[in-house]
Amino acid sequence: MKSGYFYKMKKILLLHVLLIFACTDDEGNPCVYEPTLTTEAATDITENSATLNGIIAIESENCDVPNNTEQGFVYSTEIQPTLADFQVNVNGTNISTTVEGLESNTTYYVRAFLTNTIGDFYGEEIDFTTEEEITGSCDGAPYPSIVYGTQEWTVENACHISYRDGTPIPEVTDATEWESLTTGAWAYFYNDPTKPRLYNWYAVMGIHDTDPNTPNKEFAPEGWHVPSDTEWTTLEEYLIANGYNYNGTTTENRIAKAMASITGWNTSTMTGAIGNDQSLNNDSGFNAFPEGGRNDDGSFYLERSGAVFWSSTEGNTNSAWNRALTSNNDALNGTSNRKQDGFSVRFVRD
Numbered sequence: 001m002k003s004g005y006f007y008k009m010k011k012i013l014l015l016h017v018l019l020i021f022a023c024t025d026d027e028g029n030p031c032v033y034e035p036t037l038t039t040e041a042a043t044d045i046t047e048n049s050a051t052l053n054g055i056i057a058i059e060s061e062n063c064d065v066p067n068n069t070e071q072g073f074v075y076s077t078e079i080q081p082t083l084a085d086f087q088v089n090v091n092g093t094n095i096s097t098t099v100e101g102l103e104s105n106t107t108y109y110v111r112a113f114l115t116n117t118i119g120d121f122y123g124e125e126i127d128f129t130t131e132e133e134i135t136g137s138c139d140g141a142p143y144p145s146i147v148y149g150t151q152e153w154t155v156e157n158a159c160h161i162s163y164r165d166g167t168p169i170p171e172v173t174d175a176t177e178w179e180s181l182t183t184g185a186w187a188y189f190y191n192d193p194t195k196p197r198l199y200n201w202y203a204v205m206g207i208h209d210t211d212p213n214t215p216n217k218e219f220a221p222e223g224w225h226v227p228s229d230t231e232w233t234t235l236e237e238y239l240i241a242n243g244y245n246y247n248g249t250t251t252e253n254r255i256a257k258a259m260a261s262i263t264g265w266n267t268s269t270m271t272g273a274i275g276n277d278q279s280l281n282n283d284s285g286f287n288a289f290p291e292g293g294r295n296d297d298g299s300f301y302l303e304r305s306g307a308v309f310w311s312s313t314e315g316n317t318n319s320a321w322n323r324a325l326t327s328n329n330d331a332l333n334g335t336s337n338r339k340q341d342g343f344s345v346r347f348v349r350d
Helices: 175-179 229-241
Strands: 005-011 015-024 030-043 049-061 070-076 086-089 094-100 107-115 120-122 126-129 145-148 151-154 186-188 197-199 291-294 300-303 306-314 319-326 333-338
Touching: 030 107, 030 120, 030 126, 049 070, 049 107, 070 094, 086 094, 145 229, 151 229, 197 291, 229 306, 229 319, 229 333, 300 306
Parallel strands: none
Antiparallel strands: 005 015, 015 030, 030 049, 049 094, 070 086, 070 107, 107 120, 107 126, 145 151, 186 197, 291 300, 291 306, 306 319, 319 333
Protein backbone atom coordinates (compact mmCIF):
# COMPACT_ATOMS: atom_id res chain seq x y z
CA MET A 1 0.00 0.00 0.00
CA LYS A 2 1.03 3.62 -0.59
CA SER A 3 1.77 5.05 2.86
CA GLY A 4 2.68 8.60 1.81
CA TYR A 5 4.59 10.78 -0.63
CA PHE A 6 6.69 13.88 -0.82
CA TYR A 7 7.04 16.29 -3.72
CA LYS A 8 9.53 18.71 -5.03
CA MET A 9 8.41 21.81 -6.97
CA LYS A 10 10.77 23.41 -9.43
CA LYS A 11 9.75 26.69 -11.05
CA ILE A 12 11.39 27.76 -14.28
CA LEU A 13 9.53 28.71 -17.47
CA LEU A 14 7.10 25.91 -16.65
CA LEU A 15 5.94 24.10 -13.57
CA HIS A 16 7.63 20.77 -12.95
CA VAL A 17 6.25 18.62 -10.14
CA LEU A 18 7.92 15.42 -9.00
CA LEU A 19 6.06 13.11 -6.65
CA ILE A 20 7.87 10.01 -5.33
CA PHE A 21 5.75 7.59 -3.38
CA ALA A 22 7.09 5.54 -0.49
CA CYS A 23 5.76 2.30 -1.93
CA THR A 24 7.68 0.19 -4.45
CA ASP A 25 6.90 -2.32 -7.10
CA ASP A 26 7.90 -5.98 -6.95
CA GLU A 27 11.46 -5.06 -7.91
CA GLY A 28 11.77 -2.34 -5.27
CA ASN A 29 11.41 0.63 -7.63
CA PRO A 30 9.68 3.69 -6.13
CA CYS A 31 6.41 5.10 -7.53
CA VAL A 32 7.15 8.31 -9.42
CA TYR A 33 4.33 10.66 -10.59
CA GLU A 34 5.73 13.57 -12.60
CA PRO A 35 3.30 16.06 -14.26
CA THR A 36 4.80 18.90 -16.31
CA LEU A 37 2.49 21.86 -16.97
CA THR A 38 3.38 24.65 -19.41
CA THR A 39 1.17 27.70 -19.90
CA GLU A 40 1.91 29.21 -23.30
CA ALA A 41 1.09 32.69 -24.63
CA ALA A 42 -2.52 33.43 -25.51
CA THR A 43 -3.27 33.98 -29.21
CA ASP A 44 -6.06 35.36 -31.41
CA ILE A 45 -6.93 38.01 -28.83
CA THR A 46 -9.96 40.17 -29.63
CA GLU A 47 -12.18 42.52 -27.66
CA ASN A 48 -14.04 39.66 -25.96
CA SER A 49 -12.22 36.40 -26.70
CA ALA A 50 -8.79 34.76 -26.68
CA THR A 51 -7.28 31.37 -27.42
CA LEU A 52 -5.48 29.74 -24.47
CA ASN A 53 -2.61 27.37 -25.17
CA GLY A 54 -0.53 24.96 -23.11
CA ILE A 55 1.13 21.59 -22.71
CA ILE A 56 0.34 19.00 -20.04
CA ALA A 57 2.63 15.98 -19.97
CA ILE A 58 2.68 13.26 -17.32
CA GLU A 59 5.39 10.72 -16.62
CA SER A 60 4.24 7.96 -14.30
CA GLU A 61 6.37 5.00 -13.23
CA ASN A 62 5.25 2.17 -10.99
CA CYS A 63 2.08 4.06 -9.95
CA ASP A 64 -1.62 3.42 -10.20
CA VAL A 65 -3.48 5.93 -12.46
CA PRO A 66 -5.05 8.67 -10.23
CA ASN A 67 -8.82 8.92 -10.19
CA ASN A 68 -11.06 11.91 -11.06
CA THR A 69 -8.48 13.68 -13.22
CA GLU A 70 -9.42 17.03 -14.79
CA GLN A 71 -7.12 19.34 -16.71
CA GLY A 72 -7.23 22.54 -18.75
CA PHE A 73 -6.97 26.22 -17.85
CA VAL A 74 -8.01 28.51 -15.04
CA TYR A 75 -8.18 32.26 -15.58
CA SER A 76 -9.12 35.40 -13.71
CA THR A 77 -8.62 39.17 -13.66
CA GLU A 78 -6.60 38.59 -10.47
CA ILE A 79 -3.12 37.09 -10.31
CA GLN A 80 -2.52 33.41 -9.57
CA PRO A 81 -5.91 32.01 -10.68
CA THR A 82 -7.02 28.72 -9.13
CA LEU A 83 -9.84 26.22 -9.51
CA ALA A 84 -11.97 28.66 -7.53
CA ASP A 85 -11.90 31.02 -10.55
CA PHE A 86 -13.01 30.49 -14.16
CA GLN A 87 -12.17 26.97 -15.29
CA VAL A 88 -12.23 25.37 -18.75
CA ASN A 89 -11.42 21.68 -19.16
CA VAL A 90 -9.34 20.55 -22.14
CA ASN A 91 -8.12 17.00 -22.69
CA GLY A 92 -4.88 16.01 -24.36
CA THR A 93 -1.21 16.91 -24.18
CA ASN A 94 -0.98 19.96 -26.47
CA ILE A 95 -4.09 21.76 -25.31
CA SER A 96 -5.81 24.80 -26.77
CA THR A 97 -9.25 26.37 -26.39
CA THR A 98 -10.97 29.67 -27.13
CA VAL A 99 -12.72 31.44 -24.27
CA GLU A 100 -15.39 34.04 -25.01
CA GLY A 101 -17.41 36.57 -23.06
CA LEU A 102 -14.33 38.47 -21.85
CA GLU A 103 -14.36 42.18 -21.03
CA SER A 104 -12.67 44.49 -23.52
CA ASN A 105 -9.43 46.28 -22.60
CA THR A 106 -8.98 44.00 -19.58
CA THR A 107 -5.94 42.03 -18.36
CA TYR A 108 -6.51 38.34 -17.65
CA TYR A 109 -4.19 35.90 -15.87
CA VAL A 110 -4.06 32.26 -16.97
CA ARG A 111 -2.55 29.00 -15.70
CA ALA A 112 -2.71 25.47 -17.03
CA PHE A 113 -4.01 23.11 -14.35
CA LEU A 114 -4.24 19.44 -13.48
CA THR A 115 -6.29 18.08 -10.60
CA ASN A 116 -6.88 14.54 -9.36
CA THR A 117 -6.95 12.51 -6.17
CA ILE A 118 -3.25 13.23 -5.63
CA GLY A 119 -3.64 17.02 -5.66
CA ASP A 120 -3.99 20.27 -7.64
CA PHE A 121 -1.14 21.34 -9.92
CA TYR A 122 -0.66 24.56 -11.88
CA GLY A 123 1.61 25.82 -14.65
CA GLU A 124 3.37 29.15 -14.66
CA GLU A 125 1.10 32.16 -14.98
CA ILE A 126 0.84 34.17 -18.20
CA ASP A 127 -1.28 37.25 -18.82
CA PHE A 128 -2.89 38.94 -21.81
CA THR A 129 -5.00 42.04 -22.38
CA THR A 130 -8.10 42.01 -24.56
CA GLU A 131 -8.38 44.62 -27.28
CA GLU A 132 -10.04 47.94 -26.67
CA GLU A 133 -13.59 48.05 -27.95
CA ILE A 134 -14.07 50.54 -30.76
CA THR A 135 -17.75 51.36 -30.67
CA GLY A 136 -17.31 53.56 -33.70
CA SER A 137 -19.49 56.60 -33.69
CA CYS A 138 -18.31 59.66 -31.83
CA ASP A 139 -21.07 59.44 -29.25
CA GLY A 140 -19.87 55.98 -28.21
CA ALA A 141 -22.70 54.04 -29.83
CA PRO A 142 -22.14 51.36 -32.50
CA TYR A 143 -21.98 52.62 -36.07
CA PRO A 144 -25.45 52.68 -37.65
CA SER A 145 -25.66 50.56 -40.79
CA ILE A 146 -27.90 49.59 -43.69
CA VAL A 147 -27.98 46.43 -45.81
CA TYR A 148 -27.73 47.00 -49.56
CA GLY A 149 -28.23 43.68 -51.34
CA THR A 150 -25.46 41.35 -50.17
CA GLN A 151 -23.55 44.09 -48.33
CA GLU A 152 -23.98 45.87 -45.01
CA TRP A 153 -22.51 49.40 -44.92
CA THR A 154 -22.06 51.87 -42.10
CA VAL A 155 -23.99 55.05 -42.79
CA GLU A 156 -21.90 57.29 -40.56
CA ASN A 157 -18.29 58.35 -41.11
CA ALA A 158 -15.46 56.89 -39.04
CA CYS A 159 -14.28 59.19 -36.26
CA HIS A 160 -12.18 57.05 -33.90
CA ILE A 161 -8.57 57.94 -33.10
CA SER A 162 -7.03 54.54 -32.36
CA TYR A 163 -6.55 51.27 -34.19
CA ARG A 164 -8.54 48.20 -33.21
CA ASP A 165 -5.93 47.12 -30.66
CA GLY A 166 -5.98 50.53 -28.93
CA THR A 167 -2.79 51.91 -30.52
CA PRO A 168 -3.34 55.68 -30.98
CA ILE A 169 -3.51 57.18 -34.46
CA PRO A 170 -1.64 60.50 -34.23
CA GLU A 171 -3.30 63.81 -35.02
CA VAL A 172 -1.11 65.88 -37.35
CA THR A 173 -1.98 69.56 -37.73
CA ASP A 174 1.20 70.92 -39.35
CA ALA A 175 0.96 71.05 -43.15
CA THR A 176 4.63 70.30 -43.79
CA GLU A 177 4.58 67.29 -41.49
CA TRP A 178 1.35 66.05 -43.09
CA GLU A 179 2.87 66.26 -46.56
CA SER A 180 5.85 64.10 -45.62
CA LEU A 181 3.90 61.34 -43.87
CA THR A 182 4.22 57.68 -44.82
CA THR A 183 2.37 56.42 -41.73
CA GLY A 184 -1.20 56.79 -40.46
CA ALA A 185 -2.55 60.11 -39.23
CA TRP A 186 -5.77 62.07 -38.94
CA ALA A 187 -6.78 65.72 -38.73
CA TYR A 188 -9.87 67.79 -38.13
CA PHE A 189 -10.99 69.73 -41.19
CA TYR A 190 -9.18 73.09 -40.93
CA ASN A 191 -7.71 71.69 -37.67
CA ASP A 192 -10.98 72.76 -36.07
CA PRO A 193 -12.24 70.32 -33.37
CA THR A 194 -15.84 71.29 -34.19
CA LYS A 195 -15.41 69.83 -37.68
CA PRO A 196 -15.11 66.20 -38.89
CA ARG A 197 -12.02 63.98 -38.78
CA LEU A 198 -10.20 63.08 -41.99
CA TYR A 199 -7.69 60.22 -42.39
CA ASN A 200 -4.81 59.61 -44.74
CA TRP A 201 -4.68 56.28 -46.57
CA TYR A 202 -1.88 55.01 -44.35
CA ALA A 203 -4.20 55.17 -41.34
CA VAL A 204 -6.92 53.36 -43.29
CA MET A 205 -4.47 50.55 -44.00
CA GLY A 206 -3.11 50.41 -40.45
CA ILE A 207 0.43 51.46 -41.45
CA HIS A 208 1.57 52.76 -38.08
CA ASP A 209 5.36 52.78 -38.40
CA THR A 210 8.06 52.87 -41.06
CA ASP A 211 9.31 49.32 -40.57
CA PRO A 212 8.06 47.25 -43.54
CA ASN A 213 8.40 44.08 -41.46
CA THR A 214 5.93 45.26 -38.81
CA PRO A 215 2.40 43.88 -39.29
CA ASN A 216 -0.21 46.51 -40.08
CA LYS A 217 -2.90 47.36 -37.55
CA GLU A 218 -6.64 47.05 -38.14
CA PHE A 219 -8.39 50.39 -38.64
CA ALA A 220 -11.97 49.15 -38.70
CA PRO A 221 -13.85 47.95 -35.60
CA GLU A 222 -14.21 44.21 -35.00
CA GLY A 223 -16.49 42.67 -37.62
CA TRP A 224 -15.97 45.43 -40.20
CA HIS A 225 -13.41 46.40 -42.83
CA VAL A 226 -12.59 49.29 -45.13
CA PRO A 227 -14.27 48.60 -48.49
CA SER A 228 -12.18 47.74 -51.52
CA ASP A 229 -12.69 49.47 -54.85
CA THR A 230 -14.58 46.38 -56.00
CA GLU A 231 -16.94 46.58 -53.02
CA TRP A 232 -17.65 50.22 -53.82
CA THR A 233 -18.53 49.12 -57.37
CA THR A 234 -20.88 46.47 -55.98
CA LEU A 235 -22.72 49.14 -53.96
CA GLU A 236 -22.87 51.44 -56.98
CA GLU A 237 -24.30 48.71 -59.21
CA TYR A 238 -26.88 47.72 -56.59
CA LEU A 239 -28.16 51.27 -56.19
CA ILE A 240 -28.39 51.80 -59.97
CA ALA A 241 -30.19 48.48 -60.55
CA ASN A 242 -32.68 49.16 -57.77
CA GLY A 243 -33.90 52.53 -59.00
CA TYR A 244 -31.83 54.96 -56.95
CA ASN A 245 -30.87 57.14 -59.91
CA TYR A 246 -32.42 60.59 -59.46
CA ASN A 247 -34.55 60.03 -62.60
CA GLY A 248 -35.63 56.50 -61.68
CA THR A 249 -33.68 54.80 -64.47
CA THR A 250 -31.72 51.61 -63.93
CA THR A 251 -28.84 52.35 -66.30
CA GLU A 252 -25.89 54.73 -66.02
CA ASN A 253 -24.65 56.24 -62.77
CA ARG A 254 -27.01 58.92 -61.44
CA ILE A 255 -27.09 57.89 -57.78
CA ALA A 256 -25.40 60.90 -56.12
CA LYS A 257 -28.59 62.49 -54.76
CA ALA A 258 -29.74 59.18 -53.28
CA MET A 259 -26.45 58.90 -51.35
CA ALA A 260 -26.08 62.51 -50.16
CA SER A 261 -27.43 64.13 -46.98
CA ILE A 262 -30.40 66.48 -47.27
CA THR A 263 -28.49 69.44 -45.82
CA GLY A 264 -25.03 71.02 -45.87
CA TRP A 265 -24.26 71.08 -49.59
CA ASN A 266 -23.55 74.09 -51.79
CA THR A 267 -26.49 74.80 -54.08
CA SER A 268 -26.49 73.87 -57.75
CA THR A 269 -28.80 74.51 -60.69
CA MET A 270 -27.72 71.37 -62.52
CA THR A 271 -30.59 68.91 -62.99
CA GLY A 272 -30.10 65.86 -60.75
CA ALA A 273 -27.13 67.33 -58.90
CA ILE A 274 -26.80 66.89 -55.15
CA GLY A 275 -27.07 70.65 -54.54
CA ASN A 276 -30.28 71.01 -56.56
CA ASP A 277 -33.26 70.74 -54.18
CA GLN A 278 -31.47 68.93 -51.36
CA SER A 279 -34.77 67.88 -49.79
CA LEU A 280 -34.90 65.14 -52.43
CA ASN A 281 -31.56 63.68 -51.36
CA ASN A 282 -30.72 60.55 -49.35
CA ASP A 283 -33.30 58.07 -50.63
CA SER A 284 -30.79 55.28 -49.97
CA GLY A 285 -30.04 56.35 -46.39
CA PHE A 286 -26.28 56.45 -47.09
CA ASN A 287 -26.32 60.01 -45.73
CA ALA A 288 -23.00 61.36 -47.04
CA PHE A 289 -22.20 64.83 -45.68
CA PRO A 290 -19.89 67.23 -47.57
CA GLU A 291 -17.06 67.02 -45.05
CA GLY A 292 -14.35 67.99 -47.52
CA GLY A 293 -10.78 66.74 -47.67
CA ARG A 294 -7.16 67.53 -46.97
CA ASN A 295 -4.66 67.74 -49.82
CA ASP A 296 -1.34 65.96 -49.71
CA ASP A 297 0.30 69.38 -49.14
CA GLY A 298 -1.69 69.81 -45.91
CA SER A 299 -4.21 72.34 -47.23
CA PHE A 300 -7.97 71.82 -46.89
CA TYR A 301 -10.63 71.91 -49.61
CA LEU A 302 -14.14 70.81 -50.70
CA GLU A 303 -15.99 72.00 -47.58
CA ARG A 304 -19.73 71.97 -48.36
CA SER A 305 -18.99 70.84 -51.90
CA GLY A 306 -17.58 67.33 -51.62
CA ALA A 307 -17.60 64.03 -49.73
CA VAL A 308 -14.70 61.68 -50.52
CA PHE A 309 -14.34 58.16 -49.12
CA TRP A 310 -11.22 56.00 -49.17
CA SER A 311 -11.13 52.44 -50.48
CA SER A 312 -8.54 49.89 -49.39
CA THR A 313 -7.35 49.45 -52.98
CA GLU A 314 -3.98 50.81 -53.96
CA GLY A 315 -3.67 52.59 -57.31
CA ASN A 316 0.11 52.62 -57.45
CA THR A 317 3.02 53.25 -55.09
CA ASN A 318 1.84 56.81 -54.39
CA SER A 319 -1.94 56.68 -54.81
CA ALA A 320 -5.09 54.80 -53.83
CA TRP A 321 -8.68 54.64 -55.06
CA ASN A 322 -11.64 56.42 -53.52
CA ARG A 323 -15.24 57.44 -54.27
CA ALA A 324 -16.37 61.08 -54.45
CA LEU A 325 -19.66 62.96 -54.38
CA THR A 326 -19.75 66.66 -55.32
CA SER A 327 -22.53 69.23 -55.02
CA ASN A 328 -22.80 69.98 -58.76
CA ASN A 329 -22.71 66.37 -59.98
CA ASP A 330 -25.27 63.57 -60.20
CA ALA A 331 -22.87 60.59 -60.10
CA LEU A 332 -20.71 58.71 -57.62
CA ASN A 333 -17.25 59.00 -59.15
CA GLY A 334 -14.20 56.80 -58.69
CA THR A 335 -10.94 58.70 -58.47
CA SER A 336 -7.33 58.07 -57.44
CA ASN A 337 -5.55 60.39 -55.03
CA ARG A 338 -2.23 60.54 -53.26
CA LYS A 339 -2.01 58.45 -50.10
CA GLN A 340 -1.19 61.55 -48.03
CA ASP A 341 -4.62 63.04 -48.79
CA GLY A 342 -7.15 63.10 -45.96
CA PHE A 343 -10.67 61.78 -46.62
CA SER A 344 -13.68 60.27 -44.87
CA VAL A 345 -14.07 56.50 -44.28
CA ARG A 346 -17.01 54.08 -44.26
CA PHE A 347 -17.00 50.37 -43.41
CA VAL A 348 -18.49 47.15 -44.80
CA ARG A 349 -19.46 44.19 -42.63
CA ASP A 350 -17.05 41.22 -42.84
